[in-house]
Amino acid sequence: MLHETRGAIVLIEDDQTLGAALAHRLGIEGYAVSWARTAAAGEALLQRTPPADLLLCDIRLPDGSGEELFLRLRARIGDLPVLFMTAFGEIDQAVRLVRAGADDFLAKPFEVPDLLARIERLVARRLPSAEDAVLGRSAAMRRVEATLRRAALVDSSVLLLGESGVGKEVAARLLHTLSPAADGPFIAVNCAAIPAELMESEIFGHERGAFTGAQARHAGYAERALGGVLLLDEIAELPPALQPKLLRLLEAREFTRIGGKEALPFAARIVAATNADLVTLVRERRFREDLLYRLDVIRVEIPPLRARSEDIMPLARRFLADCAERFGRALRGFDEEAEAALLAHPWPGNARELRNRVERAAALADGPRVEATDIFPELAAPPGTAMQATLAQAVAATERRTIQAALEATAGDVSMAAERLGVGRSTLFEKIRRLGLGRSVVQKAGP
Numbered sequence: 001m002l003h004e005t006r007g008a009i010v011l012i013e014d015d016q017t018l019g020a021a022l023a024h025r026l027g028i029e030g031y032a033v034s035w036a037r038t039a040a041a042g043e044a045l046l047q048r049t050p051p052a053d054l055l056l057c058d059i060r061l062p063d064g065s066g067e068e069l070f071l072r073l074r075a076r077i078g079d080l081p082v083l084f085m086t087a088f089g090e091i092d093q094a095v096r097l098v099r100a101g102a103d104d105f106l107a108k109p110f111e112v113p114d115l116l117a118r119i120e121r122l123v124a125r126r127l128p129s130a131e132d133a134v135l136g137r138s139a140a141m142r143r144v145e146a147t148l149r150r151a152a153l154v155d156s157s158v159l160l161l162g163e164s165g166v167g168k169e170v171a172a173r174l175l176h177t178l179s180p181a182a183d184g185p186f187i188a189v190n191c192a193a194i195p196a197e198l199m200e201s202e203i204f205g206h207e208r209g210a211f212t213g214a215q216a217r218h219a220g221y222a223e224r225a226l227g228g229v230l231l232l233d234e235i236a237e238l239p240p241a242l243q244p245k246l247l248r249l250l251e252a253r254e255f256t257r258i259g260g261k262e263a264l265p266f267a268a269r270i271v272a273a274t275n276a277d278l279v280t281l282v283r284e285r286r287f288r289e290d291l292l293y294r295l296d297v298i299r300v301e302i303p304p305l306r307a308r309s310e311d312i313m314p315l316a317r318r319f320l321a322d323c324a325e326r327f328g329r330a331l332r333g334f335d336e337e338a339e340a341a342l343l344a345h346p347w348p349g350n351a352r353e354l355r356n357r358v359e360r361a362a363a364l365a366d367g368p369r370v371e372a373t374d375i376f377p378e379l380a381a382p383p384g385t386a387m388q389a390t391l392a393q394a395v396a397a398t399e400r401r402t403i404q405a406a407l408e409a410t411a412g413d414v415s416m417a418a419e420r421l422g423v424g425r426s427t428l429f430e431k432i433r434r435l436g437l438g439r440s441v442v443q444k445a446g447p
């Protein structure tokens with residue numbers, strides 16, 4: 001199972017103490033580590049899907065050498081970064097390995113920070129650059145994109161997790177585009193939007209006469225997704241009666257239309273998405289555990305927009321450009337206050353809310369620049385209020401949001417927040433008091 005991490009590392013190390021220490025430390029650093037004690041076990045790990053992001057390998061192994069293993073696997077592991085750990089006396093071999101295509105080596109005993117820095121550099125090489133990234137320039141989204149790129153090459157089920165509107169469908173579409181099924185259809189089914197009594201027929205189809213009103217044979221989504229990707233959005237809403245049928249689709253890769261006798265082959269890739277906590281649903285017996293395991297092979301968690309503020313402005317600009325073109329309006333970006341307000345808003349509806357707000361602003365703004373109140377009309381005073389009061393309210397509201405976001409980002413540390421906001425600590429304290437934000441501040445012990 002692959003979960004969203006800084007990267008997946010295969011560690012081949014026969015020394016129990018060093019291996020355990022490395023696996024532990026790399027785990028703490030956020031990597032998913034698979035540890036093998038022999039060359040053969042390591043080779044098996046490297047063949048697992050989706051492929052690892054890095055191989056960290058000892059040279060001397062009980063059943064051969066890391067060098068033999070590397071030379072044998074070189075063609076198959078493609079551009080997988082390989083970092084060797086060498087003992088005293090093996091430096092010549094390590095140099096040879098680097099010439100043969102290994103990326104780097106570290107002579108034992110090494111300093112852990114040195115190892116971590118090299119791993120970080122090699123793994124980062126696998127991430128799309130901020131400029132090339134499709135889903136977003138934040139490190140979190142580039143990691144999501146890298147996982148999707150790897151997942152696209154295999155046909156395991158993908159489970160997309162994240163709050164409503166974060167872009168789970170966008171991620172599923174990217175997976176489709178990057179996969180060998182790109183020429184096949186992309187079919188998205190929202191399980192929450194189909195009435196429970198119709199869902200079986202919508203997903204699996206029905207034969208003519210299968211039930212009252214079934215006047216003709218109907219091909220369900222599973223059938224229409226042939227050769228492509230079937231996205232089951234809001235999978236937690238799948239009624240219990242249909243869960244075994246989906247399990248059969250995934251395990252036996254076949255299904256039967258309602259009223260049909262024939263088992264039809266299922267030839268599509270399943271991507272499931274949800275904002276629900278499936279583990280809790282399993283505990284409450286509302287979701288089958290075996291189905292969860294089948295769906296949760298490659299798990300990709302998409303963080304909420306408020307946790308990746310670097311993505312806000314590029315997305316907002318992209319949405320604005322799209323809308324300006326659609327509406328035939330010459331809008332030239334956001335003014336400064338609008339930008340500050342966009343960055344300070346907590347985006348409970350994530351990218352969807354951002355798109356909707358920008359679309360509304362693009363339609364209604366006087367232009368040429370979009371202002372804060374075009375995006376957040378709630379900042380404007382009710383009709384009849386003096387203009388001066390409106391502006392003061394708007395400024396206070398923006399200030400409040402900006403400060404709150406900085407406090408959230410720094411876990412309530414006023415000094416750090418002041419530094420981020422470019423104001424003095426006492427000024428910030430004064431504003432926090434005036435705006436009634438005291439609860440967001442963490443009181444530090446000591447002088």
Ligand SMILES: Nc1ncnc2c1ncn2[C@@H]1O[C@H](COP(=O)(O)OP(=O)(O)OP(=O)(O)O)[C@@H](O)[C@H]1O
Nearest residue numbers: 135136163164165166167168169170233351352355
């Ligand atoms: N990375 C992105 N780039 C461009 N647009 C995005 C991105 N993420 C989300 N959006 C836009 O935000 C809106 C919501 O995205 P999407 O439907 O993929 O979210 P979701 O997580 O599937 O939502 P739900 O849980 O409600 O199904 C869409 O209009 C989509 O185009």
